[in-house]
Amino acid sequence: MRGTKYLNDKTRVIVIGITGREASQVVIESEKLYPGIVKCGVTPGKGGTVLKEDCPIPVFDTVKDALKVNKLKQLVNTGLIYVPPTSVLDAVYELIDNGIKLMYVITEHVPIRDSIIIYELAREKGVTIIGGTSLGCFVPSIGRIGAIGGKDPSVAFKDGSLVVLSKSGGLTVTTSEMFKRRGFGIYMALAVGGDVIACTTFADVLPELEKDKNVQACVIMGEPGGVYEEQVAELIAKGGYTKPLAVFVAGVFQEMMPEGVAFGHAGAIVERGMGKATDKIKMLEEVxxxxxxxxxxxxxxxxxxxxxxxxxxxxxxxSYTDSVKPLYNTLD
Amino acid sequence: MKLYEYETYDTIFKKYGVPVPKYLVIQHPGQNVSDFVEQCGEAVIKSQVLVGKRGKAGAVKFAKTGDEANEHVKALMETEVYGEKPVSVIIQEKASILKELYVSFTYSSKPRCPVFVISLEGGIGIEEQDPSKIFTFEINPLEGLFPYKIREYLIEIGFDDKAILRQLSEIIANMYKGFWNSESRLLEVNPLIMAGDKTNPEKQKILAIDAVTIIDDDARIAPSKIYIARGAMGRPLTKREAAAHLIDRDDHRGKAGSYVELDGDIGMMTFGGGGSTIIVETVFALGLKPANLTDIGGNPPAEKMNKISKIILSKPGLKAVLVCGGTASNTRIDVTLGEGLVSAIEEMKKDGIFPEGLVWVVRRSGPEYQKGLKMLYECFVKNGIRGVIYNSELPLTEAPQKLYEILKSKNML
Structure with missing residues (x-):
């Protein structure tokens, strides 16, 4: 197998909510760049159609219908969820009931109570779920799941030995690009999502990287909220991850703001003295x-x-230069 | 969304069976206040504000007569609590407290499940309570929390009042049902009290005499559809913040209306949740002062960008503008900057309200960025705007540094 548990040369995807505005655009774009990863999709009521004439991915009414097709049943092993927030729980149940063991939740603003149920389900059934609010996964040697990198991922991604893990989807790309310009290629970039209850956390991923010979080091982009950065520190202290790790934790300035200011992601709300950026930094530095x-x-x-x-x-x-010249200058 | 105390009583405790002392919610003194106090003998009067620690702020009063109560009602309604104006006051029958517990339910990100938190020594100062006296129990969300489990926990932590064990366990289970079914992120009662029963001295009653609830803003039914509107920062919205709120209301394409004002002088047009956060904190770290916070994303159309641009640029007292975002995957740079921002500049120029003499630093990349940044440059030239425009060759958070260097070289710090 080439690639990681999260995206490899065997990954074949079923997209839930495939005919939606964002999902259809992302699938069509991704299939142009890395054809053959997305195999089919589901939108209730649109079964029997195809996504688009020049991107003829079959659409089914249910996951069950899709997996009645023998070839799809054999190939499809990954779900990609693009439904509205209050439909995510339903989509997760549907995929789990039909035997899918790995799925991404791209949807933002999933109700926290639903996220709690989804995580418990995943835990009990041995299913891996990434998200909510994941932007997806990028493995330059394989391809991508989700929208990471847009139309031209080559700007930010080149094959290499670094893994970028980020709560923020946008910073997954921006960080990969910063490293690429400085001579570091990406083995995998994974946007785990910034929700308070994340189904896959940094500390869930790091043991996978520990045993993967292709991974030289990891970069983590953290944010306030939750204790997922603290768990990284605990894991490393126990010897669960021994490779180099560079971390940046956003949100120190929020601690100077009035209480209750929600800014950026839902998970970036500073909560009752827990999961503050400075706490996370202190713990990581100590370890x-x-x-x-x-x-x-x-x-x-x-x-x-x-x-x-x-x-x-x-x-x-x-390719770094100390004095980056502006594209345009009207200062003087 | 944080609820007022009376909202928790009205919408959660009544429905799920968490007993509270008799209460009345009012905004003006009146005969009903006198009647209420007469009926219950002694009453507690509390300001309805979202901020905590009301007792310390003098926003909790006691009264034995109707006249006394009415005076307190009038005074409390006129008094701000830590800068927050009360929406109403609650008058509540005073209970004779025998014992105070702390009970709350929330979600913990460590075990990633709901947790039941309890202390047998609750009341004022729970934040300073010895952590070994606060107990946390995990709840399986698929199974829920049964009273028998709560009794096991109570005995485990040393609760020894057998006469009230069953009643207490059932009320706490009801609290959990209220927490779960109302899609709260936090439901806290401090204190949950054992009170003497006036009619039967042998018996005790259990009562919640305060409540803090935070409803998930992403709940299946948005709390803004159930509860009255409230400001997020403990102050009313400024007129530009209120205008910004309207941008996303009737148009779900992208997000441009997240706008909070601060008292600095750098106009911030920043993109992406994570990106905006780290740009702003770099600005703070350099000693510059943002005039606002924004968090634009999801490929908003040009009209939305036009509106938020005008709001940012119309804040008085700006000396610079930082337009800054990472490498977008989806947001079109020609649409957002080339069309939206440029049209806002042109229109403000035409109306004679464009802030002149500012320093602009732009750093952006993503779909159609060459086209978008060129359009912006042409607009700068045409309108005599001074600035520099970078693409992603410049690391994201070095853009605020460039701004700092320019302001310094021009003696504008």
């Missing part, structure tokens, strides 16, 4: 002092130097 494998960047753009300071080798040449 890093002992293991010498963690570096927390003070500024986001210092992430590259943080990784270099841990002795991680470049995959290709560094």
């Amino acid at each position: 890093g002092k002992k293991t010498g494998t963690i570096k927390v960047a003070k500024f986001y753009h210092e992430l590259v130097n943080s990784l270099v300071s841990l002795g991680v080798k470049r995959d290709f040449g560094d």
